[in-house]
Amino acid sequence: MKDFEFHRPASIKHAVALVAGTAGAKYLAGGQSLLPVMKLDLAEPTALVSLARLPGLADIRVDGGTVAIGALCTHDQVARSADVAKAIPALAELASHIGDAQVRNRGTLGGSVAHADPAADYPAAVLGLGATIVTDRGRHPADTYFKGLFETSLADGELVTAVHFPVPKRAAYAKFAHRASKYAVVGVFVAETAAGVRVAITGAGATVFRSAAMEAALTTSMTPGALDGITVPTDDLNADAEASAEYRAHLCVVMAKRAVAALR
């Protein structure tokens, strides 16, 4: 690991200014993705701007039809939140299966959403629920937020401060975990929302994506059987030692059916 500066600002404004003013600086939230790649010298930031002292970013608020979760809420905090479990049980359930206990105690919602790992779990809920990503300078609708591999609509230095999840009628997340890493090989989030049925798939492609074919089939009939015969094209799917594109395509349907069966 190369030497770097370390800052712990006390305000969002100061944090944003530090990153804007330092070439090669990065925000540090829970560090569960950034620190491992730094240890391997795959990332060599010149400065880390810790978000640990920023006030008000670790709150969970349920307000009418929205669950607002601060960017610095850990996965464990979301998994154990009675408010989240009551409003969107699928979201609490998803958070409880991210990584392992150590990762869940450090990793944050904001870090996961900003990093946009193609195999992360949270993007499935963000896109599946049609959430809004709130930043220091604006709001990003989920449908246009995830752009590609580790790529989002965030501008350079833009800081995620919260994610607002609309409460669905019913939702569920079904994950097929990588045996070694516990990342999603395929994770499917199915939600019945006010705006219709949404199906978001993580792990399978370069970034999380919606399946129009599944959404159409489930709009007709919200049953696992409605997905019989649906195939996911393999062209844009990931292929690695754990799962070929063909196997991932198969798992997309299997996991979608399991999510439908688990809707609540």
Place this chain on the structure above:
Amino acid sequence: MGNAQGIGAAVKRKEDRRFLVGRGQYTDDVTLPNQSYAVFVRSPYGHAKVNGVEAKAALAAPGVLAVLTGADVAADGLGGIPCGWLVKSKDGSPMVEPPHPALAQGKVRHVGDPVAMVIASTKAAAKAAAALVEVDYEPLPAVGLLANAIAPGAPQVWDEAPGNVCFDWHIGDPATTDAAFAKAAHVVELDLVNNRVAPNPMEPRAANGNFDGANDQYTLYTTSQNPHLTRLLLAAFTLKVPEHKLRVIAPDVGGGFGSKIFHYAEELLVLWASRRVGRPVKWTSDRMEAFLTDAHGRDHISNAKLALDANGKFLGLRVHTYAAMGAYLSTFAPAVPTYLYATLLSGPYDFPAIYAEVKAIFTNTVAVDAYRGAGRPEATYLLERLVEKAARQLGMDRVELRRKNLIRADQFPYQTQVALQYDIGDYQATLDLALEQADYAGYAARAAASKAKGKLRGFGMSTYIEACGIAPSALVGALGARAGLYEAANVRIHPTGSVTVFTGTHSHGQGHETTFAQLIADRLGVSTDQVEVVHGDTDRIPFGMGTYGSRSASVGGSAIVKALDKIVDKGKKIAAHLLEASVADIEFKDGQYRVVGTDRVKAFGEVAFAAYVPHNYPIETVEPGLEESAFYDPKNFTFPGGTHLVEVEIDPDTGVVEVASVTIADDVGVIINPMIVDGQAHGGLAQGIGQALLEEAVYDAEGQLTNGTYMGYCMPRAADLPNFKVGNHVTACTHNPLGIKGVGEVGAIGVPPAVINAVLDALAPLGVTDISMPATPEKVWRAIQAARAGKGA
């Protein structure tokens, strides 16, 4: 000699306190005054010429003390890393034994092969400078896979090994085996691969070398299972300084599984570098370096044929195996696929004829050497997959086919057709015990319950034997070992009766500090708290061969018992004097010397005190003091065996295999500590299930390790495993004083074929007949798809 802490007592482990409170002292914890740090520049290529190493920029970097290369190694006359076992080919010619310089000279032959060593005042400085070393590589055709290395026209790892063949060896009788096949009613044939695995001890390797120029004295702290063996190899072959100037300390060691038996180049290099820079030099492997440089295990490709008569009695076995060696021959590598593998191919079965051929093959990978079980898991996997296939092919019950062919209890000692003579066992008893504990009779109901959930249930078994208690020195010497394999102990009784035991074995997770203390408690009647077990420091312990091959209790424990016998006998002479009786009238029992048939006694502590304060003492005939040493050379291997039963549940939609139950019944001989024996079985089972379902070190054709991190290489975790049911049926080993056989490896040996047989049993209704380890979800799913397609379903 009953004792609540003696043989058979489930005493809690004495060593666990320091481990659990974080006070273990591992090699990397040792930081010496003026410590410096080494980082290695390693080959990124599977095979390449090294045209030059440019170290100017690295030498100019802050904190750098030296950059050493293969040229420096050659100039200083360091010896190559030797191989400890010579195997000869069928034609009598010795194996191809290529040079293994400590730092590459002219060529690199696997990814991770060390090219240069950077020494700096901090580890960070060494690492930063290592990135500045410029190596001029000229990539050469490489062969990363065993399957490719045996193909015609494959790239050559060594010019002196045509076809990449290290040796072409055989055992058994081809003529009688041919005759057996000629008269067979059935022949069952199987091709199979034993997957390559990385050892992954919790503590990565480390070495800290210190040269004391004032006294010409070298001290090495290292992660070794056998510090005396390491010292011997350093003294005789690599560093070339005499033993009395060389101290090797293997302090707490966090697991080895075989991989820390071997003498590695880094151990030599830190000592040599310390001499060069005048400061102690420490190297600690990181996990990725461990994947690339710790010797791996397994990696076989085999063809096997089983001949049976019309009733299912085994007539003969014919095996052909290719075994990967990697690029260089590691310390015991040639012994593993020969004398630890092919000699076990009779398994627990009565075979009238066996013939096995083994070709050892060089590949552009890190070395393959002993890994938990070492050869015996490969033999068991082959045999038990083959027997299972035979049961299916002949339409016979899997239990009955095995029962019909198991060596009967009245056939011992049993001479196999592949050199070993089994002294004792009762394979029917362990089979019966396992079946009963697994509720085999209730299996059909469990299978039906799984089916009702949409799952496929399978039952798999393995009846196995292994050879451990390594090893009779003269026998292994005749087979090519370049060392003796006895064990040594020194037992020192202190004046007030407490005891220090110095053992040549090494504990790196096995619990010797407890079990050996139990031996003392059992024999001398003292409490285990009164006993300290010392291991791992060549300046303190006698010359012993260390710990591997499930040898420590059966061989090391026997050496301790021999020393204890001498202590007890000497004590009798002292007690006779104190009690004014004849030595012949003294008995020793429950910690007391007694004049037989009287109440006249002397406690052991009193006798010990008299030995050190010999005022009233038979000084004319008995020396003062109470300390004895013994060496024990085993008369034979020991032969644990048993039955492992596994049930799996498969999700046909995803291919995920869940291990539903594991029930084992082993015969490991006399048990010192049942809790530790269960723990050893559990750990072995976890690794065996890991090999069967999760683990594989995957090289590509060019010799790149594609999954050398925990993001890709899947280790077994608690959630992957069920609670194990472990049973024991004891037949005492007939040829060592304790009746112990050994338990360290049985789990890893017996269970892999049981897992795969269970998977195949679950998939058999779909028409799946073969699957390789590890049975990953996609592999299982594809097998199901292929079978369904084949059936036109």
